[in-house]
Amino acid sequence: MKTTVLQKNIFWIILFAALLLLSAAALLALKLFPPRGTVAKLYQSGSLIRSIDLSHVEEPYEFTVTSPLGENTVRVEPGRIRVVSADCPDGVCVNMGWLSFAPIVCLPHEFMILTDRSPGTAADAGMPDGTAG
Amino acid sequence: MKKLPSGAKRIVLDALFAAVALSLFVIELMIPLSVGIPGVKLGLANIVTVVAVFLLSPVDAAGILYTRILLGGVFSGQAMALLYSLAGGTLCFIATLVLKRFVTEKQIWAVSVIGSLAHNLGQTLVAAAVLRTGAVFLYLPVLFIAGILAGLFTGVSAQILVSRLGGVFRARYENIYGRGNGR
Numbered sequence: 001m002k003t004t005v006l007q008k009n010i011f012w013i014i015l016f017a018a019l020l021l022l023s024a025a026a027l028l029a030l031k032l033f034p035p036r037g038t039v040a041k042l043y044q045s046g047s048l049i050r051s052i053d054l055s056h057v058e059e060p061y062e063f064t065v066t067s068p069l070g071e072n073t074v075r076v077e078p079g080r081i082r083v084v085s086a087d088c089p090d091g092v093c094v095n096m097g098w099l100s101f102a103p104i105v106c107l108p109h110e111f112m113i114l115t116d117r118s119p120g121t122a123a124d125a126g127m128p129d130g131t132a133g
Numbered sequence: 134m135k136k137l138p139s140g141a142k143r144i145v146l147d148a149l150f151a152a153v154a155l156s157l158f159v160i161e162l163m164i165p166l167s168v169g170i171p172g173v174k175l176g177l178a179n180i181v182t183v184v185a186v187f188l189l190s191p192v193d194a195a196g197i198l199y200t201r202i203l204l205g206g207v208f209s210g211q212a213m214a215l216l217y218s219l220a221g222g223t224l225c226f227i228a229t230l231v232l233k234r235f236v237t238e239k240q241i242w243a244v245s246v247i248g249s250l251a252h253n254l255g256q257t258l259v260a261a262a263v264l265r266t267g268a269v270f271l272y273l274p275v276l277f278i279a280g281i282l283a284g285l286f287t288g289v290s291a292q293i294l295v296s297r298l299g300g301v302f303r304a305r306y307e308n309i310y311g312r313g314n315g316r
């Protein structure tokens with residue numbers, strides 16, 4: 001192998017710089033053109049449990065999703081939705097704020113909020129959904 | 134050719150590594166990095182994993198890694214996180230082992246970055262399986278940015294450690310443990 005240590009390091013530096021730029025670009029693209037519709041879909045352990053059309057929401061309201069794994073309290077306002085509190089150990093779902101281009105996820109509780117234009121889920125592929133409007 | 138200690142001395146050595154990794158893991162849990170994305174972390178314990186891969190045998194490194202993951206899961210009290218740690222840690226470990234064949238000890242920093250990215254990928258794959266959706270992959274750009282930066286930090290640390298410890302290993306173990314075990 002005739003490449004020097006410096007050359008090898010430069011290879012890695014360029015590779016990581018490219019990856020960083022790519023990721024930043026992807027992030028920017030997602031922020032500018034979010035794949036987001038107006039319907040929020042709530043999933044518990046892989047099944048759709050609730051579907052909310054955010055554009056038809058007049059008054060803010062909250063409700064709690066309970067499962068054997070724990071609780072997540074969701075707040076719905078005109079046009080937006082988020083998790084306001086949860087009894088999971090990390091609280092990441094709360095810190096995620098309002099739903100935007102990426103799903104709100106509570107991993108310990110297998111609870112997730114997606115938009116209707118997110119990349120597909122198994123639940124959508126023909127499984128019976130318990131839509132409760 | 135390095136002679137590694139065997140028998141009781143090997144267990145003690147590996148246990149020491151595991152203890153350091155575990156301590157780093159627990160300490161890191163106390164650092165509130167509340168970015169709104171699951172999986173963003175420094176990965177300090179991975180410093181030990183990388184050092185172990187480069188200074189010890191793959192079997193030793195694997196033992197250290199999985200001991201740390203299992204005990205770490207017990208100590209942190211989060212059973213669910215265990216699955217993600219296992220997936221991420223295993224993918225990272227494999228990537229590190231594979232890359233070891235292609236790099237010199239001056240590129241350990243790069244190996245650590247790749248390992249960090251592999252870790253994030255593994256966790257995302259498990260999340261996709263658990264939640265049964267591809268939407269979690271939307272987080273990869275953010276995770277990769279954080280992963281590259283964190284991997285850089287841990288990678289430089291690991292590289293420095295290997296260069297400092299490597300001499301100790303080669304000098305001490307060949308003289309002391311190599312002879313003491315008779316082969």
